[in-house]
Amino acid sequence: MRTVDLIHRKRDGEELAPEEIQYLVDSYTRGDIPDYQMSAFLMAVYYSGMSDREVSAMTELMMNSGTLLDLSSIPGLKVDKHSTGGVGDKTSLIAAPIAAAAGVTVPMISGRALGHTGGTLDKLESIPGFRTDLTIDEFKGLLAEHKLAFIGQTDEIAPADGKLYALRDATATVESIPLIASSIMSKKLAVGLDALVLDVKVGSGAFMKKQVDARRLAQMMVGIGRRLDKRVQALITDMSQPLGYAIGNALEVMEVSQTLQNAGPSDLTRISLELAARMIFLAKLTKTLDEAREVSQSRLLDGSGYRKLKDVIAAQGGNPQVLDRFDLLPNATGAQEITTARGGYVSAIDAELIGQASSLIGAGRNTKEDSIDPAVGVILEVKVGQKIDPGSILCRIYYTDEEHLEEAAESVEDAFKISQQPVDERDLILEVVS
Known part of the structure; x- marks a missing residue:
């Protein structure tokens, strides 16, 4: 069984057998398959998807790749x-x-x-x-x-x-x-x-x-x-x-x-x-x-x-x-206010752009080796539907390093959309699946 053949088949949308998925999972866990080949397989899955049978097989294989905890000695349902x-x-x-x-x-x-x-x-x-x-x-x-x-x-x-x-x-x-x-x-x-x-x-x-x-x-x-x-x-x-x-x-x-x-x-x-x-x-x-x-x-x-x-x-x-005492937590060394020149109603706050801005200043990871700065981030001052005046503060960026601050500020500014008409709040809970 060759890794490259399995990548090729998954790239072309074929269903892999449970034993083939087992080969990939076990070999990568042991270090026999390098990151670059498993990366190619992951991208093939991203584009071609997996059948229910493949997903179930992969779930059980990863679940059983280590210790299964027995919590039966602890009373009640977990x-x-x-x-x-x-x-x-x-x-x-x-x-x-x-x-x-x-x-x-x-x-x-x-x-x-x-x-x-x-x-x-x-x-x-x-x-x-x-x-x-x-x-x-x-x-x-x-x-x-x-x-x-x-x-x-x-x-x-x-x-x-x-x-x-x-x-x-x-x-x-x-x-x-x-x-x-x-x-x-x-x-x-x-x-x-x-x-x-x-x-x-x-x-x-x-x-x-x-x-x-x-x-x-x-x-x-x-x-x-x-x-x-x-x-x-x-x-x-x-x-x-x-x-x-x-x-x-x-x-x-x-x-x-x-x-x-x-x-x-x-x-x-x-x-x-x-x-x-x-x-x-x-x-x-x-x-x-x-x-x-x-x-x-x-x-x-x-x-x-x-x-x-x-x-x-x-x-x-x-x-x-x-x-009780937030000063005991890591605290940023600087803060930058983001304000609006327009009045009106906040019609959208793009969460992805806010998240990307936080990552830029150190709150997230760009590679798996990256460390995280626990002190930094963004605090919103407004939410969707809120009425604001010109000059209102939309949010504050808390940082410890100015290297990516300008880029983060641009991302945050792009996240806010202002409307002249009132905006209804979206439902929080959209569906229940059981």
């Missing part, structure tokens, strides 16, 4: 939440503590920044001392004690996906629906989940630009879960503008703290509460989804979700006081 990625998307750090405070066991395996979107691990690691490189035993111990723990991809959990995940980011193949589906489901199911809530983003700031593609991805992942006897629900949510106001790792941790104290942006709060409610419902802690929504709301209002996140930060080596 439920996680995953987002396909967006700009300003910090819902995991809000929904997971709320669900855990309600009694759900949440084994959260999280990813890093991909393309113009932020990663949950990068946000957590902006907290001084916070450890995501847990051993499996540490992870299980934290789950048993706190019902919530955050862990990154390890050499033990779906190592095949770990290598492919990094390569996709550097080869412009992040947006491939089959690759997204198999990547997400392989690492999620490897940690012993009973159920999973998916937040599939659609819009300028998401990998899926069209709702039909988001629906296809959601259906593909729900189908994988069904075939593996897992309960999976997917929300399709709007990412045409950034979620919340903060974009950038430490800046988003600050907004998480505000939201868990019921002082956050309405869009971020609404989606986080709905995700938490569905986690509670899939954990069978309530009889109906409406009851789960009431529980989710109460765990926000009584502060137990906020306290849960502080407890987990402390348990994983971080300083929980960062949620």
Whole structure:
């Protein structure tokens, strides 16, 4: 079996057999296939797609490429939440503590920044001392004690996906629906989940630009879960503008703290509460989804979700006081205001351009070797539909290095569109797939 032949066939749209996919996955994981050949295969998949049989085979192969966690010793159903990625998307750090405070066991395996979107691990690691490189035993111990723990991809959990995940980011193949589906489901199911809530983003700031593609991805992942006897629900949510106001790792941790104290942006709060409610419902802690929504709301209002996140930060080596004292987080050395010369109504904020600007100043990665500056990012001062006057501040760019500041500022300025007519807000939750 030759790698180049498999690349050739996939390039031409042929279906590969499970044993051929196994050869590719196993050989690349061992280091027998170089990056340049696997990059060519990923690009072939990007253009030619994969059948349901291929996606299922790839998911199971990556899932079984490492240790499968056995969490049966921990009482209750294990439920996680995953987002396909967006700009300003910090819902995991809000929904997971709320669900855990309600009694759900949440084994959260999280990813890093991909393309113009932020990663949950990068946000957590902006907290001084916070450890995501847990051993499996540490992870299980934290789950048993706190019902919530955050862990990154390890050499033990779906190592095949770990290598492919990094390569996709550097080869412009992040947006491939089959690759997204198999990547997400392989690492999620490897940690012993009973159920999973998916937040599939659609819009300028998401990998899926069209709702039909988001629906296809959601259906593909729900189908994988069904075939593996897992309960999976997917929300399709709007990412045409950034979620919340903060974009950038430490800046988003600050907004998480505000939201868990019921002082956050309405869009971020609404989606986080709905995700938490569905986690509670899939954990069978309530009889109906409406009851789960009431529980989710109460765990926000009584502060137990906020306290849960502080407890987990402390348990994983971080300083929980960062949620009260933002000066303990990394802070940028400079800020630049972006203003408007026109008055009117904000008709659009292109989330992708905002995300790209944040990446330019160091909040994201351009190659898999890049490091991230946790202090930098963008804070919006307005949202779509808001009335503004000439000279109004649209946002602030927080930076530590001026090298790409001018380019980032141009990207941000291009992101805002002003209309003379009032603009209706878009629905946040567009569809549910289950």
